Amino acid sequence: MVNNYRIQVFSALAVRAPFVSLEAQWAKQHPDTLLEIEWNPTTVIEKRIAEGETADVVILTVPAMAKLVELDLVSASSIINLVDSQIGLAMLPEAEAPDISSTEALKNALVSARSVAYSLGGASGIYLQQLMKSLGIEEAVNSRASTIPEGFTATKLIDGSADIAVQQISELLTVEGIKVIGPLPQDVQKVTSFQAGIFRHAKNPDAALTLLEYLRSEPAKKAYESFGLRFIP
CATH class of the missing domain: 3.40.190.10 (Periplasmic binding protein-like II)
Structure with a gap:
């Protein structure tokens, strides 16, 4: 099937492992919406955004996300908590x-x-x-x-x-x-908390919102925990 939509995601590396199964499940549930995820450390993502790059969804550490909200690049109302990582x-x-x-x-x-x-x-x-x-x-x-x-x-x-x-x-x-x-x-120990949010000028905000809801689902929770991440209630 030809994909009609795509969701561009900038994501920190800490959640990459569970996304192997999450992407497969997403593809089955949303065959018309392709996920395009670029994986980088938080510092690299921050640099890319500072240079003008953007996407639909971003997954970052809590302090980094707060900066994007302060700069009005990410909608505060869209932000969801994801996981704590050790x-x-x-x-x-x-x-x-x-x-x-x-x-x-x-x-x-x-x-x-x-x-x-x-x-x-x-x-x-x-x-x-x-x-x-x-x-x-x-x-x-x-x-x-x-x-x-x-x-x-x-x-x-x-x-x-x-x-x-x-x-x-x-x-x-x-x-x-x-x-x-x-x-x-x-x-x-330093526990790092991660959040996901939608860019203010996302090309596909509705699809991005659907993705964020999926990232809070029970299958997502199980995938996170299988790789040592603690789901934030």
């Missing part, structure tokens, strides 16, 4: 997982790692840099770190560049052939 660590399945149950244990694990992979452009990577600085291990870890500008840090486990990857747990689980060894300890 940062975690991953390794290869056969690797012996270090203790990361406390802040001190985490510190030792990061310093002892052959190489730690993190994203310079992602919310988790930006936070990790702040955390390492506060723990006094920034130089020790970064001297051997495997950083990427954006994307999925666990790919660095697969290609052998790193033995620990740090990112949102849902993003780690996007990469096959790895294991998540746990979230950051609670006292240094």
Whole structure:
């Protein structure tokens, strides 16, 4: 069937993994409406929007969404809460997982790692840099770190560049052939909340609203939770 409509979406990477099944279900329910999703870290999406790019729907962190509302680029009345996301660590399945149950244990694990992979452009990577600085291990870890500008840090486990990857747990689980060894300890955990909203000048606002309603549905909730994301009631 020829698609009659399309919904353009800018989305942060943290919710990409559950969208594999969500897009398939959407296609069955709305065969005449194509989803065109561009996946980037929040910082990259903010830069693109600042340069004048736009879409129909945007999925971003709560602070980033607030900025778009303030700039009158996204309609405040359209915004919905989606999920909370935790940062975690991953390794290869056969690797012996270090203790990361406390802040001190985490510190030792990061310093002892052959190489730690993190994203310079992602919310988790930006936070990790702040955390390492506060723990006094920034130089020790970064001297051997495997950083990427954006994307999925666990790919660095697969290609052998790193033995620990740090990112949102849902993003780690996007990469096959790895294991998540746990979230950051609670006292240094940073939970990131994500929202979706409709651009003020969306080309297809009605279709965009239908998509947002779908993203709050029970199938969507189950998809989020299967990848370690907490649905926000």
